[in-house]
Amino acid sequence: MSQSDWVEIDYTTLSFPEPPADRPFVAINMVMSADGRTVVDGTERGLGSKLDQRLMRELRVHFDVVMNGGATFRASGTSARLNDPDLERWRVERGMTPAPIAAVLTRSGDLPPERRFFTDHSFYAVIYLSSAAPGAVRRELESRGRPVIVVPEEDAAEAALTHLRKGLVARRVLVEGGAMLNGELIRQGLVDEFFLTLAPRIAGGDTAYPAVLWPGAPTASGIRQLKLLHAKTAETGEVFLRYSVERSGA
């Protein structure tokens, strides 16, 4: 591709549909190597360029909440910070808080206390803990100063989204992985859009680490259809993809 094929990408200019009545609008954002890996050396950090990281922060400006699963919290931490005064100002000028709320969903409650989620109070944060967790786990988490919301084990992810919408008045939730949380939400029809950065890299290895995971072998009847909303190429060799997720199967 020649340089003239590349366009300046600015995710602050994106617009989004209104949320459904009963839950927030939900988008997933992931970076993946060309061979389908989303984890290198235990985290996503070796996969995306500085541009990808900038677009990740620009995407966050549109969202009230950034959400992770417990494993991503342990691997990478869960923070909703923008690390950019211009982006914080962008939100404040539109009547939003400087940073989104950070949210984590966990069953084990195994959330390392040294993470910024617990130590940095420049952003609001909330823990969604499955009702399957023992009371002692809940009490220990509560003692760390972040609110703990107990959600029913049978539909923990959906209940967390409902609480975000009704309890915290969140209109848009950005799920930043990992694959298990992504899969659970997609399978339950709770995801509206999927942002995927395709990195010009082969990660290799003998472990799959896909962007979306749910139990069992893939089946034709389980396929979820996507509709391409944009595909932007960059000088980094990355392709930035935005899809909407169809409500039912293929």
Ligand SMILES: NC(=O)c1ccc[n+]([C@@H]2O[C@H](COP(=O)([O-])OP(=O)(O)OC[C@H]3O[C@@H](n4cnc5c(N)ncnc54)[C@H](OP(=O)(O)O)[C@@H]3O)[C@@H](O)[C@H]2O)c1
């Ligand atoms: N490439 C990328 O863009 C990207 C983005 C994000 C993450 N990652 C990587 O992905 C890896 C982690 O992904 P993962 O698929 O193993 O895990 P994950 O989706 O981050 O987290 C799974 C965990 O979420 C919690 N959870 C999910 N559903 C739940 C439910 N219904 N009720 C209660 N808790 C629930 C549980 O936490 P507990 O285990 O605490 O009970 C579960 O073990 C990390 O290495 C991370 O660095 C990559």
